[in-house]
Amino acid sequence: MAVIWQNILTFLQGVLRFIGDPITILNQWLTGVLSGWGANATLIQVILAILGGASLVLGGLFFTVFLIWLERKVGGRFQDRLGPNRVGPWGLFQPLADMVKIFTKEYITPTGADKIPYNLAPVLSVGAVLAVIAVIPFASTIFGVNINVGVVYLMAVGAIGELGIIMAGLGSNNKYALIAGFRAVANLISYEVPMVLVLLIPVMFSGSLGMNDIARSQNVWYIFLAPLSAAIFFIASIAENSRAPFDLIEADSELVAGFNVEYSGLKFGMFYVADFLHSATAALIFATLFLGGWRGPGAESIPILGFIYLSVKATVVYFLILHIRFTVPRFRIDQMMNFNWKFLTPLALVVLAATAVVDKAIPSNLTALRIGVNWIVNIAIWVAADRLVRVVAPKRVVPEVARPRPLARPPLANPPQAAAEHEPGGEA
């Protein structure tokens, strides 16, 4: 009798250990099985890499189904509707039904489309977002890979996603799509500047470019040390994945659907998958860089707790992204560019310089003093920026080149003497 109890207890302990750290145990088990079959070490690692990569990518793709449901449901609530509620409990299977439908829809390729960019664009958009998942640490042991240039990799791969949008714009042979492509370029290159500038701050604090190292080094969440940088990063990452209020590349009211206007079937669906997944990865990246990632009580010894902590943090950030999407109206392109180049970028430069100096001046072991002084500096910068925008900027004289000119002048019956400064044919 005691032996049976002993066995049950061992089994339960094993189950608990498995739930606590599934990846390491699966890894050990699979390595054991494969080496039992006579595979050598390199082959085992390659097989495990393929399995791990495939499960992360597939996990990401199927997670999108849930994200689409979440977005529609939350959006419905924001707009005083119910959202999907017919297919399955709380409409949970609605995206699955949509997915089945979209698989059977015809691909309509517009005449004169540039075939290679046109067909490559959806693959690039989704692939780039999926590739980001490789460097996100979900827990101390659950991550794709902790490369030593993780942050730079994030920026590089993020740009490939925008490249997909640009290719869609160029290849579609459609004016709306092309204008969306131009805007995508402007969007990407503009908001990347403040984003990368404040991205330096977690790198500075942790002394590493690896995502898992940054998460691991956050004894204090970096949002407490650099609140303004976190805010800039958050805004820039919303803009970077062209969410509302920065969704100028698919502005329904002016560009119909923007870059994806000529797409149909699953190619169209792929852009949507990329969009939803991009928001989710943006939330995960923000949570990792500024909210401590998987750090939390007990997360080091029981990795699954870290996964839960990261999920909670990322969900909060994702909800914030949704909240902004459904409550803030869309910017105009000039407002968006002005906001970036005349506000966010100078602010990011000042914040970076100030944080670097202040944090160096204070010994890193005085945590409370560090947080306090950083907060004071950040609030001071914010107040100064606010005063500048509200008081000084409206008084500034607008340069001559910025004056709006009429595109076409009505023909004048008797040209006055001012005609000399408007040469005919000078400005179109």
Next chain:
Amino acid sequence: MFTDWIYLGIFLVIAFALPLAAITFAGVISPKKPNPIKDSIYECGIEPIGESRIQFKVQYYVYGLIFLVFDVETVLLFPWAVAYNQLTLFGVLEAVLFIAILAAALIYAWRKGALEWL
């Protein structure tokens, strides 16, 4: 010899192959009945006017030029940020000087009107 980079390579292949496979699969099972009207370019229901590949606004190009400066800047700042914990205050102030020069460049571009959306 198995490094993180080989894993990343495998991951990238999977990440780009799966959407491609899905699109190809959907292409196989979906109907294919093209006709000239269906394939025509969408332009709010009217006949498309002129060339679709229109000229772009020169302002995009100016932003591109300014971006180039800042992109090179951040590439130079990343090694500094990684070494930040080992740096003295003097090393940090040097980087601040570097950032200040770039801020001056931004102000110059601003004064010249390069940041205005015409």
